[in-house]
Amino acid sequence: xxxxxxxxxxxxxxxxxxxxxxxxxxxxxxxxxxxxxxxxxxxxxxxxxxxxxxxxxxxxxxxxxxxxxxxxxxxxxxxxxxxxxxxxxxxxxxxxxxxxxxxxxxxxxxxxxxxxxxxxxxxxxxxxxxxxxxxxxxxxxxxxxxxxxxxxxxxxxxxxxxxxxxxxxxxxxxxxxxxxxxxxxxxxxxxxxxxxxxxxxxxxxxxxxxxxxxxxxxxxxxxxxxxxxxxxxxxxxxxxxxxxxxxxxxxxxxxxxxxxxxxxxxxxxxxxxxxxxxxxxxxxxxxxxxxxxxxxxxxxxxxxxxxxxxxxxxxxxxxxxxxxxxxxxxxxxxxxxxxxxxxxxxxxxxxxxxxxxxxxxxxxxxxxxxxxxxxxxxxxxxxxxxxxxxxxxxxxxxxxxxxxxxxxxxxxxxxxxxxxxxxxxxxxxxxxxxxxxxxxxxxxxxxxxxxxxxxxxx
Numbered sequence: 001x002x003x004x005x006x007x008x009x010x011x012x013x014x015x016x017x018x019x020x021x022x023x024x025x026x027x028x029x030x031x032x033x034x035x036x037x038x039x040x041x042x043x044x045x046x047x048x049x050x051x052x053x054x055x056x057x058x059x060x061x062x063x064x065x066x067x068x069x070x071x072x073x074x075x076x077x078x079x080x081x082x083x084x085x086x087x088x089x090x091x092x093x094x095x096x097x098x099x100x101x102x103x104x105x106x107x108x109x110x111x112x113x114x115x116x117x118x119x120x121x122x123x124x125x126x127x128x129x130x131x132x133x134x135x136x137x138x139x140x141x142x143x144x145x146x147x148x149x150x151x152x153x154x155x156x157x158x159x160x161x162x163x164x165x166x167x168x169x170x171x172x173x174x175x176x177x178x179x180x181x182x183x184x185x186x187x188x189x190x191x192x193x194x195x196x197x198x199x200x201x202x203x204x205x206x207x208x209x210x211x212x213x214x215x216x217x218x219x220x221x222x223x224x225x226x227x228x229x230x231x232x233x234x235x236x237x238x239x240x241x242x243x244x245x246x247x248x249x250x251x252x253x254x255x256x257x258x259x260x261x262x263x264x265x266x267x268x269x270x271x272x273x274x275x276x277x278x279x280x281x282x283x284x285x286x287x288x289x290x291x292x293x294x295x296x297x298x299x300x301x302x303x304x305x306x307x308x309x310x311x312x313x314x315x316x317x318x319x320x321x322x323x324x325x326x327x328x329x330x331x332x333x334x335x336x337x338x339x340x341x342x343x344x345x346x347x348x349x350x351x352x353x354x355x356x357x358x359x360x361x362x363x364x365x366x367x368x369x370x371x372x373x374x375x376x377x378x379x380x381x382x383x384x385x386x387x388x389x390x391x392x393x394x395x396x397x398x399x400x401x402x403x404x405x406x407x408x409x410x411x412x413x414x415x416x417x418x419x420x421x422x423x424x425x426x427x428x429x430x431x432x433x434x435x436x437x438x439x440x441x442x443x444x445x446x447x448x449x450x451x452x453x454x455x456x457x458x
Contacts, residue, residue, distance in 0.1 A: 003426050005065075007072035008418035009054070011149055012230060013092050014252055016050070018057050019418035020065055024428050026413070028065055032057045036092065043095040047088030047152050054153070058216050066217055071205075072157075073227035073425055075417035078170035078274075080148035081127045083140045084161070090149060091130055093253075094288070096334065098129035099342040101136055105129075106340075110188065112267055117182055119265060119273035119281075120172035123340055128172030131189050144195065150226070151197045157224050158206040161197040166228035168199045169275040176263060176275060202228040202277055203425060225425050231255055232274055232282040233420030238386030240423040241414045241430055246380035248409070250290040250391035250401075253333075254372050256379040257284035269378060270340055277424065285337035285375040289330040289368060291391055293346075296332055297364040301357060312365075313396040319362040321448045326355050327456055328367030338374055365397070369404040370449070370456050376405045384408045387439075388415035398437065403445035404453075412436040 003023055010017040013036065020028040032053050038044050058066070079093035091097070102124050105111055111122045120126050127148065134140055148171075151161035168174040168181070173189075173196070175182040181193050206224040213222060227233070231249070235257040238247040245259040258264075263273050264283040273283045298308035327349040334342040348363065376385070385407050392398045392411040402409045413419070422428070 003428055004070040005068040006422050006426060007058075007061075007069045008075065008421040009072065009153070010075040010230060010417045010421075011050070011054075011153065012077050012251070013045075013094065016054055016057055017416075017418060018061065020061060020069065021419070021422045022068075024430075028061055030057055030060060036094075038095070041096045041099075043092045045090045045092065047082060047090050050090070051152070051156055055215070063217060067219060069218060069222060071223045071225055071425065073225035073421045074150060074153055075227055075230045075233045075421055076149040076153070076167060078167065078229045078231060079125045079127060081130045081171075082147045082149075082152060083134075084145040084147050085140075088152070090152065093125040094333065095130065096124050096342055098124040098133035101133045102129040103342075105132065114172065114182075114185055114188075115267065115270070116265060117175055117185065118169070118172045119176040119263065120170055121270040121272055121336070121340060122172075123270075123336060124342055125336065126170075126172035128185065128189070131173075131191065135190055142190075146191065146195055147197055154197075154206070154224075154226060157208055157212055159209050160206070162204075162206070162226060163197045163199050164202045164204070164226045164228055165199055165275045166202050166232045170229055170231075170272070174199065176273065176281075179275065200226060202226065202275075227421050228276060228424065229274065230417045231257060231284070231286075232276045233417035233424065234388050234415060235259055235282045235284070235420070236276055236280070236424055237417065237420035238388070238415045241412070241419070242386055242410065242436075244384055244386045244410070246383040247386045247388070247415065248372070248376065248380075249387070249389045250372065251389040252290055252292045253286060253288050254290035254375070254389075255284055255286040256372070256375040256385075257282050258379050270337065271379065284379050287337060287372055287375060288333040288335050289346075289371060290389070293330045293332055293364060293368050294391075297361055301361050301364065303357070309394050312394060315358050315361060316365075316396050316400060319358050321445060322452050323359045323363035323366060324355055325350055326359050326363040328360075328363040329457065330364070330367040330371050335371075338378065365400065366404070366452075367456075369401055370453055372401075373405050373449075373453055374457075376407060380407070382407070384410065386415050387411050392437070395437065395439075398439040399442075402439035402441045404449045406441050406446045406450065408441065409439040410436045411439070
């Protein structure tokens with residue numbers, strides 16, 4: 001089978017990543033930062049600005065390579081919601097405006113039912129919660145159409161706002177089993193199916209608008225494939241390339257995921273379960289507090305923030321496991337699993353005059369990983385992990401993660417959403433497992449962290 005030259009576009013909450021792939025080889029890649037606006041409660045991207053940045057990124061791909069691209073597809077962040085008006089404000093998963101209305105709703109029997117229908121935890125992150133809040137305060141006209149990141153880019157490239165089943169299944173508005181918008185959930189919110197985009201399967205193809213094709217000088221035969229969500233695609237990338245069903249991503253936030261063929265939900269644990277393709281789902285648990293907490297430490301605890309990651313290997317080698325019994329709760333951004341609370345706070349515990357700046361930084365990193373460890377034990381206990389995200393590009397952090405979790409961790413660029421798109425749509429033959437950075441737990445360190453974890457968050 002001849003594979004297409006493929007352009008994958010991964011639109012996240014902090015950056016757009018582009019990757020051109022042919023025959024499993026990444027020919028071109030770039031990363032374009034995105035600005036998040038708002039304050040402690042409100043978090044949004046500017047859709048018009050996002051499209052401008054995306055256009056510039058595609059035009060930066062060498063012209064000769066652009067002409068060869070035959071298929072392009074999109075990975076987008078989950079839980080985004082955009083009222084379709086001229087402002088094009090895209091409210092992100094981290095937007096907390098809905099917190100005040102979703103907490104009392106969580107106590108109702110409808111909350112449990114809607115979770116079972118949708119597979120989406122009942123939390124302020126979801127499109128359901130955001131819509132519940134906006135409808136209650138009547139911020140937007142009744143006839144407003146409601147879209148998100150995927151619909152924005154699909155409208156730009158094809159002229160029609162469309163969403164895929166994977167991204168739709170993370171909104172809290174979608175019936176996971178029937179693969180359609182849930183009439184009972186929409187009725188509760190007081191909106192109609194016509195106010196949402198048409199939902200299609202993740203491999204659905206579309207024609208590109210002629211004007212857009214000419215803008216980028218693409219081939220007249222180029223196809224637009226709708227794709228899926230970033231989390232499901234990261235999980236699929238590792239599963240397809242390595243056969244491992246369990247994966248972990250630590251970027252700005254973090255998530256542990258498991259590929260499954262059946263709907264797996266737990267009312268108490270509130271794990272998510274999202275659609276990926278006809279025979280596969282992705283179950284798992286997310287954390288708000290990944291790289292964003294390390295960025296906070298770099299800015300506020302490091303002597304030289306710009307050198308933070310480069311000095312970490314030395315810092316970790318010069319400080320002791322457990323940071324002299326200093327504990328750090330990493331909940332600077334509230335927390336999703338396992339607490340599902342916007343009110344939980346972070347902080348240092350057992351801090352004394354004996355502790356140094358280096359101890360504090362170590363405790364921040366350990367706190368982040370010990371929190372993620374709870375999710376690893378919940379979703380992928382005693383399983384090898386395919387890992388992805390910027391966190392694991394620092395080998396010392398990858399090794400520390402393996403020690404804290406007690407799980408072997410395998411890092412490769414192929415674990416990222418763009419390769420998940422490529423594998424999902426092109427189904428290439430995997431000749432052999434790609435060379436990966438392997439982090440195996442140090443048994444002494446693993447045992448030490450096992451003991452520390454027992455009472456760390458008490």
